[in-house]
Amino acid sequence: MDPQPPGRAGPKDSQSGERSQTHGGEAPQRSLAQVANVICVGSGKGGVGKSTLTANLAAALAVEGKRVGVLDADVWGYSIPRMYGLGATRPMVSSERKIVPLDAHGIKVMSIGFFVEEDAAVVWRGPMLHKALTQFLKDVEWGHLDYLLIDLPPGTGDVSMTLAQLLPQAQFLIITTPQPTAQRVARRAAEMAGKVDLEVVGVIENMAGFVTPGGERFQIFGEGGGQELADELDVPMLGKVPLTMPLRLQADAGLPLVFEDPDDPAAQAIRQAARGLIAMAPIVLPTLAVGGSAASPTGPSPSTGLSLPMA
Numbered sequence: 001m002d003p004q005p006p007g008r009a010g011p012k013d014s015q016s017g018e019r020s021q022t023h024g025g026e027a028p029q030r031s032l033a034q035v036a037n038v039i040c041v042g043s044g045k046g047g048v049g050k051s052t053l054t055a056n057l058a059a060a061l062a063v064e065g066k067r068v069g070v071l072d073a074d075v076w077g078y079s080i081p082r083m084y085g086l087g088a089t090r091p092m093v094s095s096e097r098k099i100v101p102l103d104a105h106g107i108k109v110m111s112i113g114f115f116v117e118e119d120a121a122v123v124w125r126g127p128m129l130h131k132a133l134t135q136f137l138k139d140v141e142w143g144h145l146d147y148l149l150i151d152l153p154p155g156t157g158d159v160s161m162t163l164a165q166l167l168p169q170a171q172f173l174i175i176t177t178p179q180p181t182a183q184r185v186a187r188r189a190a191e192m193a194g195k196v197d198l199e200v201v202g203v204i205e206n207m208a209g210f211v212t213p214g215g216e217r218f219q220i221f222g223e224g225g226g227q228e229l230a231d232e233l234d235v236p237m238l239g240k241v242p243l244t245m246p247l248r249l250q251a252d253a254g255l256p257l258v259f260e261d262p263d264d265p266a267a268q269a270i271r272q273a274a275r276g277l278i279a280m281a282p283i284v285l286p287t288l289a290v291g292g293s294a295a296s297p298t299g300p301s302p303s304t305g306l307s308l309p310m311a
């Protein structure tokens with residue numbers, strides 16, 4: 001029942017498990033040559049709504065006409081499949097031996113959750129984790145995307161470091177709740193992003209108040225932490241997403257609220273954040289191609305063999 005470790009990490013096998021000072025990851029570069037923007041969605045801690053916002057932000061970008069993918073890199077606490085209503089389906093493998101992402105309302109989705117039994121614990125660490133993430137970038141047929149959103153696990157551990165190494169061109173979007181303690185933890189995530197040279201693209205404050213049906217407002221998690229953090233980091237504050245019951249219900253039901261009820265206050269705030277992201281990141285393809293890999297962005301990558309636990 002334990003997931004098999006991916007057997008091959010591709011040409012950079014020798015550096016798995018250790019930090020590369022050179023920002024390696026040539027193969028993902030090529031596979032992502034048609035992806036214009038990679039945005040890692042991170043937070044200092046769990047439970048701040050990172051996955052919920054990732055799923056809905058992707059939906060909001062899709063509503064704006066963008067081609068969007070979501071990579072669930074929270075290998076231990078994956079929740080993206082559930083939020084998109086993608087349960088037991090296993091991805092197909094294309095004739096080029098690439099894993100075909102699942103489609104959720106036009107969004108391309110990949111998650112370790114598609115390869116393990118439901119609710120199975122994933123115990124990957126270090127080199128195995130590095131290999132799995134490399135495969136998700138390198139062996140997945142992401143194709144032409146305006147945005148690839150990556151839902152990071154909480155904290156500043158292995159996954160973030162590995163992705164930073166594989167995707168030096170990625171940006172980092174910070175989710176925080178409004179209270180000072182959360183903001184302090186989120187700041188650590190920002191510091192980590194700085195250390196690995198990922199540009200922080202902005203802050204979204206989640207759980208920013210609750211409004212009763214009668215219109216009374218409660219700042220359940222405090223106030224202003226997101227703006228403070230954004231000011232401190234000198235990055236845009238992209239949105240304040242209130243607590244609303246439909247956002248939680250829809251996440252549980254597998255259909256992003258942005259699709260289901262775009263006028264819900266939380267959905268509106270997320271749509272505004274998506275428009276903010278679009279406004280600040282003009283799409284110029286292919287921005288991710290590096291060196292020689294720019295030459296044939298549409299050509300298939302060399303076959304590398306798939307060894308995620310899909311057999």
Ligand SMILES: Nc1ncnc2c1ncn2[C@@H]1O[C@H](COP(=O)(O)OP(=O)(O)O)[C@@H](O)[C@H]1O
Pocket residue numbers: 043045046047048049050051052053079206207208241242243244245247248249251252266
């Ligand atoms: N703005 C919000 N309003 C209501 N519920 C929310 C909101 N943001 C997140 N939630 C709920 O909080 C819980 C944790 O969110 P989740 O996205 O899983 O957090 P994380 O990925 O940061 O661990 C989920 O049940 C989610 O539906």
Ligand SMILES: [Mg+2]
Pocket residue numbers: 050051052074077079
């Ligand atoms: Mg999550």
